[in-house]
Amino acid sequence: MDIRKVKKLIELLEESGIAEIEIKEGEESVRISRGGTQPIYQQPAMHYAAPPPAASAPAQAAAVPVVAAAAANNDHAVTAPMVGTYYASAAPGAKPFVDIGSEVKMGDTLCIIDAMKMMNQIESDRAGKVTSVLAKNGEAVEFGQVLFIIE
Numbered sequence: 001m002d003i004r005k006v007k008k009l010i011e012l013l014e015e016s017g018i019a020e021i022e023i024k025e026g027e028e029s030v031r032i033s034r035g036g037t038q039p040i041y042q043q044p045a046m047h048y049a050a051p052p053p054a055a056s057a058p059a060q061a062a063a064v065p066v067v068a069a070a071a072a073n074n075d076h077a078v079t080a081p082m083v084g085t086y087y088a089s090a091a092p093g094a095k096p097f098v099d100i101g102s103e104v105k106m107g108d109t110l111c112i113i114d115a116m117k118m119m120n121q122i123e124s125d126r127a128g129k130v131t132s133v134l135a136k137n138g139e140a141v142e143f144g145q146v147l148f149i150i151e
Contacts (some may be wrong), residue, residue, distance in 0.1 A: 006092040016116055055141055076126045084115035086135040086147065096137075098148070104131045110148055113141065126150050 009021060009032055012020055019034035080086070089094040097109050104110065104124045112121045132149035135141055 006032075016112075038139050051065070075131060075149045076128065077146045078110060078124065078150060080113060080135075080141040080143060080145045080147055081122065082113055082115050082119070082120065084113040084141060086112060086137065086139055086141045087112040087119075088133070088135075088137040097134070098130050100133055101132055104128060104130060104150065111135070122147070124150065 005042075009023060009030065012021070020031070022031040023029065088098075090097070090112065097111055098104060103125045106124055108124045109121045110124050110130075111122050113122055128150040130148055131151045133147070134146045134149070135145070141147065
């Protein structure tokens with residue numbers, strides 16, 4: 001495998017926030033992982049004949065009680081539509097788009113999720129009052145992770 005490809009993979013790993021990547025090209029393979037204290041979760045290979053696993057990621061499993069509690073209170077959970085980095089404001093040091101207690105209208109920007117250097121504005125799909133902000137600025141979020149609870 002060409003060293004330029006390996007360097008490009010390392011750059012991709014750093015930019016995306018992914019903890020580990022493995023690429024196989026014919027008989028050659030390379031596995032790159034970040035060192036750190038966070039545990040690494042390996043997603044099982046997808047088999048089209050078998051159904052997907054019931055719970056695949058701890059972040060999704062942790063979100064279930066939050067969503068259940070929101071449903072019980074008739075609150076609305078706003079979830080991450082993609083994997084990326086959560087940003088509460090448009091620029092470092094700027095005022096967050098919303099805080100706990102903020103009144104939002106449908107279409108108001110709640111946050112930004114950076115997915116592969118594409119800044120995606122996440123808008124409210126419901127009017128109401130923000131009762132919980134469950135993501136932390138600058139941290140990675142998973143698809144389906146609960147970000148906000150709107151009353």
